[in-house]
Amino acid sequence: MSQTTINPAARRPLKNRTSIGQSIRHSLTMAYRGLLKLRRTPEQLFDVTLQPIIFTLMFTYIFGGAISGDVQSYLPVIIPGILVQTVITTSIVTGVQLREDMDKGVFDRFKSLPIARIAPLAGALLADTVRYTIATVLTFAMGYLMGYLPEGGLAYVAIAAVIVIFCSWAISWIFAFFGVIARTASSVQGISMIILFPLTFLSNAFVPVETMPNWLQWFVNINPVSHLVTAVRDLTNTGTVGWDLAISLIGAAAIVAVFAPITVRAYMRRT
Amino acid sequence: MDRSEWAVEAHGLVKTFGEHRAVDGVDLNVRAGTIYGVLGPNGAGKTTTIRMLATLLRPDGGSARIFGHDVTKESQIVRQLIGVTGQYASVDESLSAMENLIIFSRLLGLGRTEAKRKAEALLEEFSLTEAAKRPLKNFSGGMRRRLDLAASLIAQPPLIFLDEPTTGLDPRTRSQMWETIQRLVKTGSTVLLTTQYLDEADHLADRIAVIDHGRVVAEGTVDELKSSVGTSSLHLSVLQPQQIEGARQMVERVLKVPSSVAYDSGKITAPMANTDQVTDLLIALREAGIPLAEISVQKPTLDEVFLTITGSGTSKSSAEQPQNQIQKAEVANV
Numbered sequence: 001m002s003q004t005t006i007n008p009a010a011r012r013p014l015k016n017r018t019s020i021g022q023s024i025r026h027s028l029t030m031a032y033r034g035l036l037k038l039r040r041t042p043e044q045l046f047d048v049t050l051q052p053i054i055f056t057l058m059f060t061y062i063f064g065g066a067i068s069g070d071v072q073s074y075l076p077v078i079i080p081g082i083l084v085q086t087v088i089t090t091s092i093v094t095g096v097q098l099r100e101d102m103d104k105g106v107f108d109r110f111k112s113l114p115i116a117r118i119a120p121l122a123g124a125l126l127a128d129t130v131r132y133t134i135a136t137v138l139t140f141a142m143g144y145l146m147g148y149l150p151e152g153g154l155a156y157v158a159i160a161a162v163i164v165i166f167c168s169w170a171i172s173w174i175f176a177f178f179g180v181i182a183r184t185a186s187s188v189q190g191i192s193m194i195i196l197f198p199l200t201f202l203s204n205a206f207v208p209v210e211t212m213p214n215w216l217q218w219f220v221n222i223n224p225v226s227h228l229v230t231a232v233r234d235l236t237n238t239g240t241v242g243w244d245l246a247i248s249l250i251g252a253a254a255i256v257a258v259f260a261p262i263t264v265r266a267y268m269r270r271t
Numbered sequence: 272m273d274r275s276e277w278a279v280e281a282h283g284l285v286k287t288f289g290e291h292r293a294v295d296g297v298d299l300n301v302r303a304g305t306i307y308g309v310l311g312p313n314g315a316g317k318t319t320t321i322r323m324l325a326t327l328l329r330p331d332g333g334s335a336r337i338f339g340h341d342v343t344k345e346s347q348i349v350r351q352l353i354g355v356t357g358q359y360a361s362v363d364e365s366l367s368a369m370e371n372l373i374i375f376s377r378l379l380g381l382g383r384t385e386a387k388r389k390a391e392a393l394l395e396e397f398s399l400t401e402a403a404k405r406p407l408k409n410f411s412g413g414m415r416r417r418l419d420l421a422a423s424l425i426a427q428p429p430l431i432f433l434d435e436p437t438t439g440l441d442p443r444t445r446s447q448m449w450e451t452i453q454r455l456v457k458t459g460s461t462v463l464l465t466t467q468y469l470d471e472a473d474h475l476a477d478r479i480a481v482i483d484h485g486r487v488v489a490e491g492t493v494d495e496l497k498s499s500v501g502t503s504s505l506h507l508s509v510l511q512p513q514q515i516e517g518a519r520q521m522v523e524r525v526l527k528v529p530s531s532v533a534y535d536s537g538k539i540t541a542p543m544a545n546t547d548q549v550t551d552l553l554i555a556l557r558e559a560g561i562p563l564a565e566i567s568v569q570k571p572t573l574d575e576v577f578l579t580i581t582g583s584g585t586s587k588s589s590a591e592q593p594q595n596q597i598q599k600a601e602v603a604n605v
Contacts, residue, residue, distance in 0.1 A: 006428075006459040009338035010276070012351065012352070014348045015347070016345050016348045033363070104364065105361040106361055106363045108327060109362070111327050112353065113379065114351040114379070115379075119378075
């Protein structure tokens with residue numbers, strides 16, 4: 001043994017609470033762990049690299065002529081739409097992987113360490129923003145290759161990218177919650193898809209709202225995904241900031257405020 | 272040690288899973304600076320008990336204190352005082368040994384360079400330096416356990432839980448593990464370990480609790496437990512299997528103690544206070560016309576303690592005879 005004696009329990013400074021600074025530090029360390037894992041298993045990134053490329057190509061050439069007359073004029077509509085849809089869909093993987101990860105022995109050690117309870121979850125979610133970033137960059141790059149020139153300019157495109165990544169991170173708390181309460185990883189995938197499919201398609205992401213029946217328009221207009229898509233379009237195409245952006249950010253914050261605490265609670269409950 | 276203090280005080284711990292009471296009122300008291308063995312068969316509730324003490328599982332009843340701190344109310348304090356090494360390795364499979372230790376060190380509040388130094392020192396100490404950068408997937412069972420234990424020692428916790436630390440290890444790795452555990456206690460740590468192996472508890476533990484069906488059925492030092500089954504024990508097998516019951520009744524009448532029978536091997540085991548009683552027994556058996564295949568008198572092993580206490584002289588007893596038979600005195604070989 002390198003040490004001679006162990007500091008007895010009575011002589012240790014002990015606190016039953018974890019400070020906010022410590023919680024952040026623990027979460028960042030856990031995020032570092034997530035990144036190391038990504039580097040070790042790069043095949044995890046298949047979905048975020050292939051999905052933006054395939055979806056952008058597919059939807060643009062299928063719907064372009066029908067909706068906007070030609071592909072070129074459809075690009076400012078579809079690129080923000082497909083960006084939001086792709087990146088939010090990517091956040092499902094967060095819940096699925098969390099479920100798989102939690103079944104491993106190492107989570108027992110995390111639970112037995114004097115670290116903030118939120119750290120293993122927050123760290124995993126934080127590391128996954130790398131995935132959203134990859135998906136975002138690839139979608140814009142595909143758009144550019146097909147001839148999309150956002151009139152808002154590069155700075156607004158960057159702002160739009162950050163907002164989409166932030167909102168997806170917020171939404172991933174919902175899937176993290178499913179990940180914590182579900183029994184298997186495939187059921188997380190199932191539940192999440194059922195929720196996300198209507199949410200992303202019953203929006204203004206692919207087609208103009210005016211072409212839909214009235215009752216559907218009502219839902220599409222209150223769908224938070226629509227607001228996020230509009231906010232991204234405003235930023236990239238005109239360089240303007242509107243109410244839609246505020247609504248998106250408030251919605252994202254509300255999701256985190258609700259789901260982060262219940263996810264941590266459920267995580268601590270689970271054996 | 273400035274004063275004799277309790278590392279673990281548990282009273283009436285209960286954990287139920289559905290209808291099944293996995294832990295049914297366990298009391299444990301572990302003095303600081305000792306090795307305490309929790310012994311029991313598979314499914315006896317050992318792991319569940321440890322998980323409750325290590326704050327991984329919330330008890331349904333009873334209370335437990337670690338160095339005077341309640342495991343449910345002051346769980347975050349308790350976590351600063353313990354190290355846990357699980358039955359299956361609680362390390363990250365997808366990372367290397369070095370990365371694992373660095374991450375755990377960082378989580379425990381060490382700085383970047385400090386964490387690296389600590390990780391290197393522990394790898395050195397557990398002879399894992401060569402494998403430090405390799406992914407854990409290629410690690411042997413013994414290397415994984417060593418890494419697991421190393422990870423539990425980063426914060427130099429005064430109490431270490433080891434859940435079946437040597438299950439599935441080869442004899443050489445096993446004795447290395449034993450040495451490590453004994454060194455730990457020399458530095459002032461307290462170790463609470465669970466095991467299915469009686470010789471392990473015999474070798475390491477200062478005190479032992481025997482757990483069966485979620486209850487502590489016996490508690491004491493190794494010697495106390497051994498003497499509770501008598502100073503020596505009788506092993507006897509008959510030539511004709513149909514005479515087992517008759518022989519057993521004879522043993523119980525002459526020695527005036529309960530005996531146990533392993534029906535598959537036809538072996539009868541009974542504790543003996545006085546070795547001279549064997550003579551009476553042999554005469555009685557001959558008069559009754561029960562020929563013997565083998566008879567021996569030996570010092571009790573923890574196996575017998577265990578079987579006597581848990582009251583099951585069933586098939587397991589003969590299959591899991593320990594390798595280290597203590598003082599075997601063959602009396603007769605018919």
